[in-house]
Amino acid sequence: MENNQPLWLTFIVAFILMNVLLVGMAYMTWFERKVIAAFQDRLGPTRTGPHGLLQPLADGIKLLGKEDLIPGAADKRVFYFAPLIVFVTAIVGVAVIPFGGVIHLFGQDINLFVTDVNVGALFILAFSSIGVYGIILGAYASANRYSLLGGLRSAAQVVSYEIILGLSLVGIFILSGSLSLRDILARQQDTLSIGGFEISNWYILSQPLAFIIFLIAAVAETNRAPFDLPEAETELVSGFHTEYSAFRFSFYFLGEYISMIVVSLFASTLFLGGTGGPGSGEYWGLGILYLLLKTVLFLFFYVWLRATLPRFRYDQLMGIAWKVLLPLALLNIVITAFIRLYANDQIPSSWWRTIVAILAVVLLAMVYQAYAAGRAERRTAAG
Amino acid sequence: MPWDLIIFYMVATICVLCAVGVVASNNPVHAAIFLVLSFFNVAAIFVMLGAEFLAVVQVIVYTGAILVLMLFVLMLVDPDDLPEFHAARPVQRYVGVLLGAILLLEVGVAIIDRTVTGIPGTASREAVDVVGGNTQALGRTLYTEYLLPFEIVSLVLTVGVIGAIVLAMPERLGERIANRRGTISLGHPRGTDFALPVGPLEESPIPGSARDEAVMAGPQEFGRELVMVRDAEEQPVVDLRR
Numbered sequence: 001m002e003n004n005q006p007l008w009l010t011f012i013v014a015f016i017l018m019n020v021l022l023v024g025m026a027y028m029t030w031f032e033r034k035v036i037a038a039f040q041d042r043l044g045p046t047r048t049g050p051h052g053l054l055q056p057l058a059d060g061i062k063l064l065g066k067e068d069l070i071p072g073a074a075d076k077r078v079f080y081f082a083p084l085i086v087f088v089t090a091i092v093g094v095a096v097i098p099f100g101g102v103i104h105l106f107g108q109d110i111n112l113f114v115t116d117v118n119v120g121a122l123f124i125l126a127f128s129s130i131g132v133y134g135i136i137l138g139a140y141a142s143a144n145r146y147s148l149l150g151g152l153r154s155a156a157q158v159v160s161y162e163i164i165l166g167l168s169l170v171g172i173f174i175l176s177g178s179l180s181l182r183d184i185l186a187r188q189q190d191t192l193s194i195g196g197f198e199i200s201n202w203y204i205l206s207q208p209l210a211f212i213i214f215l216i217a218a219v220a221e222t223n224r225a226p227f228d229l230p231e232a233e234t235e236l237v238s239g240f241h242t243e244y245s246a247f248r249f250s251f252y253f254l255g256e257y258i259s260m261i262v263v264s265l266f267a268s269t270l271f272l273g274g275t276g277g278p279g280s281g282e283y284w285g286l287g288i289l290y291l292l293l294k295t296v297l298f299l300f301f302y303v304w305l306r307a308t309l310p311r312f313r314y315d316q317l318m319g320i321a322w323k324v325l326l327p328l329a330l331l332n333i334v335i336t337a338f339i340r341l342y343a344n345d346q347i348p349s350s351w352w353r354t355i356v357a358i359l360a361v362v363l364l365a366m367v368y369q370a371y372a373a374g375r376a377e378r379r380t381a382a383g
Numbered sequence: 384m385p386w387d388l389i390i391f392y393m394v395a396t397i398c399v400l401c402a403v404g405v406v407a408s409n410n411p412v413h414a415a416i417f418l419v420l421s422f423f424n425v426a427a428i429f430v431m432l433g434a435e436f437l438a439v440v441q442v443i444v445y446t447g448a449i450l451v452l453m454l455f456v457l458m459l460v461d462p463d464d465l466p467e468f469h470a471a472r473p474v475q476r477y478v479g480v481l482l483g484a485i486l487l488l489e490v491g492v493a494i495i496d497r498t499v500t501g502i503p504g505t506a507s508r509e510a511v512d513v514v515g516g517n518t519q520a521l522g523r524t525l526y527t528e529y530l531l532p533f534e535i536v537s538l539v540l541t542v543g544v545i546g547a548i549v550l551a552m553p554e555r556l557g558e559r560i561a562n563r564r565g566t567i568s569l570g571h572p573r574g575t576d577f578a579l580p581v582g583p584l585e586e587s588p589i590p591g592s593a594r595d596e597a598v599m600a601g602p603q604e605f606g607r608e609l610v611m612v613r614d615a616e617e618q619p620v621v622d623l624r625r
Contacts, residue, residue: 078416118516122439129447133419136451140412140458148458155455159448166443179436179518 005111014095014114021094025257026056032303039307066246073143074243082141083248086134086255089127093262096120098182099291100275100284112284113182120181121173124266125166128221131259132158135223135240138252142243150239153229153314160321161220167329168213171336172203172270181269188273202273209332211271213325215301218263220317223256225306229314264298265291272297331367334360391431398424411457415450422446433508436518 030045030052037044045052070079100112117123132154139151173179176187190201204211220227229239241252268274272294275287312320338360342353401424404417422445429438511520525533 075410075412078412117435119435119439119518122436122443126439126442126447129443129451130423132447132451133454136454136458137412137416140454152455152458155451159451162443162447 005109009108009110010114013110013112017094017114018091021091021258021261022254024261025254026060028257028261028299029059030056031299032306035300035303036307039304060250063247063250068246068248069243071143071243075141075143078137078141079243080248082134082138083244083251083255084134085137086131087251087258089131089134090255090259090262093124093127093259094265096123096181097262097265097269098185098274100287103284112288116180116182119179121169121179121184121266121270122166124262125162125169128165128259128263129158129162131255134252134255138244139240142240144243146238147240147242150229150242154223154240157220157223157227157229157317160318161217164213164321164325164329165217165221167326167333168210168217169270170329170333171207171210174333174336174340175203175206181266181274185269185274185276189276200273200276202271202276204271207271207332207336209328213329213332214267214271216320216325218267219302219305220321222259222263224260224302226309226311227317228311229317260299260302261295264295264302267298268294327367334363387431391428394424394427394431398428412454415454415457419446419450422450433511434517434521436521 033055034044034052045055048054048058070076095114096117098113098116103110103112135154135158136151139147139154142148172184176184178184178187184203188200188202192199192201192205199205223229241249244252268291274294275291277286277290338356341356398421401417401421405414405421408414408417422441426438426441426446429435429441511517514520514523
């Protein structure tokens with residue numbers, strides 16, 4: 001399974017992956033513009049190349065050619081490197097995504113992943129939490145009040161949603177017994193038979209609640225609409241990147257889109273069986289294709305949200321995180337843990353089983369009670 | 384020289400230099416950035432020691448959450464409102480040096496003890512591999528041997544959270560606004576957002592309806608004149624206590 005390939009080969013794989021990601025990001029902007037255009041009954045970019053396919057290239061050249069402005073009051077050194085943090089941390093996450101196992105090509109055994117850290121899932125979370133520094137420091141260094149407000153919002157938002165993102169994955173960690181993305185992927189290749197049908201054991205089936213929580217938290221974590229409060233155009237004139245122009249601005253732009261792609265890859269690997277699919281065991285190319293298809297599905301969902309939903313209010317954003325998603329994520333962990341204990345026969349006697357079952361029911365009743373009480377209170381407060 | 388040794392010295396040097404930067408920089412935000420870099424390099428050393436879980440937790444908890452909140456506070460407060468950054472009282476300096484020395488001594492004794500006696504710790508590479516890896520070993524130790532301290536720590540944290548909520552209780556909000564001297568509002572020149580006399584809503588010197596009328600009547604009733612300024616710094620700081 002594990003293949004000790006020479007270092008230069010890993011570098012080549014990483015290099016290819018990075019370039020594919022950058023091109024993918026460029027065409028993600030094209031995809032987004034086209035899809036939103038379709039939602040709004042427009043055509044989107046059409047002038048540059050067939051179907052506007054050269055538009056990302058034109059945009060890139062335009063951004064390179066613009067003047068790089070630095071505000072006079074800016075903290076210059078911080079202003080220089082803040083966008084790079086966003087860009088680098090976004091791109092690093094892809095290193096632990098498995099695109100398949102070990103393949104034999106050109107007389108070499110090649111790993112279809114850059115590295116297999118045994119805490120891969122947490123690795124991605126860690127780097128997404130570092131990414132917020134780019135936003136906060138960029139906001140601080142701009143010496144602009146609107147930027148600062150955007151940065152403050154971003155800090156509070158990312159810190160809150162990171163907790164939810166992490167907790168929503170605990171159920172998967174309990175089921176798979178591992179934090180490594182390769183192990184999690186391998187566990188999803190097992191088949192379940194339900195009523196004569198053989199289906200893959202994707203974690204979306206056993207963790208539907210976690211999947212929904214993860215989706216919502218991931219949108220907030222990547223600062224995308226409807227949770228794009230750090231850059232809310234109508235209130236903050238683009239928030240943290242108001243003062244950034246030219247290629248420095250495009251680093252923020254690149255970072256946002258790349259982190260979207262990485263989160264989509266991550267979600268596909270965790271919940272939708274990653275490279276799994278019919279025939280992917282024999283042909284590795286097919287596995288990569290399945291993974292990309294699932295990723296595009298998530299990216300479409302992102303764009304769909306942006307086209308459909310208006311921006312949340314800031315207190316609503318925080319309220320959802322702490323009052324709705326966090327309790328649901330904790331509930332999901334408790335339920336998963338109970339089921340796991342039962343399934344593994346780790347509860348010694350039948351007496352204990354009964355007691356644990358009663359406790360579980362009581363806990364659920366208490367949760368429901370609290371929910372109903374809160375609802376009644378809101379009703380009286382409202383009317 | 385083997386590669387991992389070169390990388391270790393690189394990381395360790397950056398880490399120590401950043402730690403010096405934390406203490407030496409004049410700007411609190413720069414100090415926080417240096418602290419982030421220092422923590423990050425410590426995490427890199429954890430990875431090199433095979434403790435990936437610890438490294439990732441270090442990054443998520445310390446750099447990803449605690450320091451973000453620290454920067455959050457630093458950015459909210461106007462640097463001019465802070466006491467001078469390096470002007471610690473003599474007592475604070477001596478206590479700081481003393482505590483630092485004690486910490487250094489502790490770490491030094493721990494390292495030298497192992498080197499002199501030559502007995503490896505219980506968490507050797509083999510012992511860790513038996514239970515299936517570093518993460519598993521850490522989890523087992525934490526939830527069996529150190530269960531009580533672990534629970535006590537979680538209790539302390541819960542108390543801390545409840546304490547924070549009590550301090551920020553909405554009932555006391557009016558009182559706290561009344562006691563506020565400066566402003567941390569980011570949208571106005573300093574001092575100008577105190578146009579209206581503020582106080583606990585119940586104990587306001589003006590009856591409720593009269594106060595509402597005053598608010599409706601506009602700022603000239605209670606507030607100071609509007610001053611057109613080109614930026615926040617141009618406005619002279621208004622002393623609110625007069």
